[in-house]
Amino acid sequence: MLKRYFTLLFFIFSTVAAFPGHAEDSKDGPKLAYFTLEPDLTTNYFTKGKKLGYIQLRIEIMVADSKDLPTVEKHQPLIRDTIVEIMGKQTEDTIKSLSGREDLRKKLVKKLNDLLLPETGRPLIADLLFTKYIY
Numbered sequence: 001m002l003k004r005y006f007t008l009l010f011f012i013f014s015t016v017a018a019f020p021g022h023a024e025d026s027k028d029g030p031k032l033a034y035f036t037l038e039p040d041l042t043t044n045y046f047t048k049g050k051k052l053g054y055i056q057l058r059i060e061i062m063v064a065d066s067k068d069l070p071t072v073e074k075h076q077p078l079i080r081d082t083i084v085e086i087m088g089k090q091t092e093d094t095i096k097s098l099s100g101r102e103d104l105r106k107k108l109v110k111k112l113n114d115l116l117l118p119e120t121g122r123p124l125i126a127d128l129l130f131t132k133y134i135y
Contacts, residue, residue, distance in 0.1 A: 033066035058132030
């Protein structure tokens with residue numbers, strides 16, 4: 001029983017001792033931040049035959065610094081339009097495959113950074129995450 005108390009005390013002291021060092025590290029570097037495109041995006045994609053295909057997405061945009069969130073919010077209509085345009089040109093095979101989804105994610109990050117570069121003077125988007133991907 002005494003061993004359990006010593007283990008608990010050791011855990012508490014090691015946890016408390018770790019926080020000041022962690023707080024100092026976070027002051028130096030930029031903080032990653034996420035911007036959610038709301039409402040969800042819905043668009044059609046190319047299918048074989050007369051079948052209608054659509055995809056619904058919820059996208060989180062990761063920026064390298066939280067100071068960039070107002071800029072991303074300001075350019076949200078341009079970002080949404082670009083995503084809908086690119087997703088609407090995809091085939092059913094690309095939409096439904098895992099490798100196709102990963103390629104789309106990378107393509108969207110590159111295209112959005114290229115598009116925002118003249119507007120902002122630097123690439124803003126560090127990454128892009130699909131938090132909802134329904135087809």
